[in-house]
Amino acid sequence: MRNDHASIESWMEALAVKHATDEAQLDYGGDIKRNAARCRKCNTEIESVHRHDLVECKCGAIFVDGGRRYKRRGGSLSDIIELG
Numbered sequence: 013m014r015n016d017h018a019s020i021e022s023w024m025e026a027l028a029v030k031h032a033t034d035e036a037q038l039d040y041g042g043d044i045k046r047n048a049a050r051c052r053k054c055n056t057e058i059e060s061v062h063r064h065d066l067v068e069c070k071c072g073a074i075f076v077d078g079g080r081r082y083k084r085r086g087g088s089l090s091d092i093i094e095l096g
């Protein structure tokens with residue numbers, strides 16, 4: 013069993029170093045239990061529950077998308093705290 017939480021965090025850290033503002037996507041093949049993140053700027057917790065459910069945080073710095081299908085993250089990637 014792979015550790016999704018650890019893998020997506022290391023992947024996001026690598027991306028955030030390269031691009032201060034960007035978006036990224038990781039395909040989990042539809043077996044995501046929870047597609048959620050928290051914004052470091054406004055401390056809002058956001059969750060995407062459907063495949064095309066793009067949810068932005070209060071301040072607009074970040075968004076999550078993809079629901080249970082894939083994890084898409086956008087905006088200021090270094091301000092994203094992964095919640096699962």
Ligand SMILES: [Zn+2]
Binds near residue numbers: 054055069070072073
């Ligand atoms: Zn925010």
